[in-house]
Amino acid sequence: MSSIILLRGRTLSFLRWPESIDDHAAWRYEEDGGLLIRDGRIIAAGAYAQVEKQAGEGVEKIDHRPHLLLPGFIDAHGHFPQMQVIASYGAELLDWLNKYTFPEETKFANAQHGRRIARLFLNEMVRHGTTTVAAYCSVHKASAEAFFAESHDRNMLNIAGKVMMDRNAPDGVLDTPQSGYDDSKALIAEWHGKGRQHYAITPRFAITSSPEQLEMAGALCREHPDLHMQTHLSENHAEIAFTQELYPWSRDYTDVYEHYGLLGKRSLFGHCIHLSEREADALSGSGSVAVFCPTSNLFLGSGLFDYQRYRTRDKALRIAAATDVGGGTNYSMLRTMDEGYKVIALNGEKLNPFQSFWQLTRGNAEALSVAEKVGTLDEGTDADIVVLDANATPAMRLRMETVGSLAEELFLLQTLGDDRTVREVYVAGRPAKRDMAA
Ligand code: GUN
Numbered sequence: 001m002s003s004i005i006l007l008r009g010r011t012l013s014f015l016r017w018p019e020s021i022d023d024h025a026a027w028r029y030e031e032d033g034g035l036l037i038r039d040g041r042i043i044a045a046g047a048y049a050q051v052e053k054q055a056g057e058g059v060e061k062i063d064h065r066p067h068l069l070l071p072g073f074i075d076a077h078g079h080f081p082q083m084q085v086i087a088s089y090g091a092e093l094l095d096w097l098n099k100y101t102f103p104e105e106t107k108f109a110n111a112q113h114g115r116r117i118a119r120l121f122l123n124e125m126v127r128h129g130t131t132t133v134a135a136y137c138s139v140h141k142a143s144a145e146a147f148f149a150e151s152h153d154r155n156m157l158n159i160a161g162k163v164m165m166d167r168n169a170p171d172g173v174l175d176t177p178q179s180g181y182d183d184s185k186a187l188i189a190e191w192h193g194k195g196r197q198h199y200a201i202t203p204r205f206a207i208t209s210s211p212e213q214l215e216m217a218g219a220l221c222r223e224h225p226d227l228h229m230q231t232h233l234s235e236n237h238a239e240i241a242f243t244q245e246l247y248p249w250s251r252d253y254t255d256v257y258e259h260y261g262l263l264g265k266r267s268l269f270g271h272c273i274h275l276s277e278r279e280a281d282a283l284s285g286s287g288s289v290a291v292f293c294p295t296s297n298l299f300l301g302s303g304l305f306d307y308q309r310y311r312t313r314d315k316a317l318r319i320a321a322a323t324d325v326g327g328g329t330n331y332s333m334l335r336t337m338d339e340g341y342k343v344i345a346l347n348g349e350k351l352n353p354f355q356s357f358w359q360l361t362r363g364n365a366e367a368l369s370v371a372e373k374v375g376t377l378d379e380g381t382d383a384d385i386v387v388l389d390a391n392a393t394p395a396m397r398l399r400m401e402t403v404g405s406l407a408e409e410l411f412l413l414q415t416l417g418d419d420r421t422v423r424e425v426y427v428a429g430r431p432a433k434r435d436m437a438a
């Protein structure tokens, strides 16, 4: 039997990058909007009065006025096995990995532990309004199985992969070039394209992969050109120096990945903070994506991602934004863009609120090459939707008394908002936050 619901609220969805806060043609906003959803897809969107006419009799109506309905947020980079790493004190990247992260990830050899944490991780995503995440699992095949099983059960569109890492870490989190390849291959066969699941080939970074392993990762990319590839790049100076020692022939850090055929339109590079012009050109030329992780970059003292320079340079970079939990310090993409705004401000630039919300939705969907399915409220796309309340807390309510425009309301949501701001979340048309509370 087909299920059909009609949502009512203030709908906002982007058509392209908003050049300024007056660039109204870049978004579609309906003060009294309607979204008609059948079997998990948006089949009509627009003014409520129009959409209601198409709905017919007996449709379940859910009135979210005066709240905002936006496409569910997209998080382009996070580590599900790091939920118990968040808030680990006082280390920069390489020490943080050795002291906290690698030991924690050894626990994911246990499938039950993986399933429990995958469940709690996706709960947090949904509670914070995120309906799609590009996730790193641990090195263990079982951790990716746990993540995909949990994601599939919820009918979420997620991208994930088993981390490949065969050196410079404790034995409990190492694979080998062959086992990393074989496990990835088996996971691709089992999960990629099952329901809404996407597999990402996931060599952790150059330091923890031998040349043989990066070779194997490149082979996987050639064998599966429709898959994502995700890794870390140019996050921290000590990391860059160590990579240069390990790959002495390379022109720079990016060249290592380039050499093994890992650049491309579906390649997601976390951090990209300290890139040379040559590296930025190489990423741009290949259509690779630089993933901005502001809370993580500040927390680990890694540096300031130069968003506006990358975006506006002659050979522009494709950019996504992400939490990078558990180097990142919050599950919320609102908190993430608030910190992102500050990082961009430290670089002498500003990101206006429409640009921020574009990034969280359509921008990240385009960067992840999934905009045909998610990231907008367009007819024919999947009904992944977040309901936002700018009056969610006393402090927000008070500030709302002086807010006079949609731009100001969005900026307030970003600056003071968090999970309390998220009133409901629809995953493929199902009210997922309410269901979770039940
Ligand atoms: N580089 C390699 N692994 C990681 C990780 O888990 N987190 C972050 N922030 N950087 C990394």
Ligand code: ZN
Pocket: 077, 078, 079, 232, 270, 324, 327
């Ligand atoms: Zn990361």
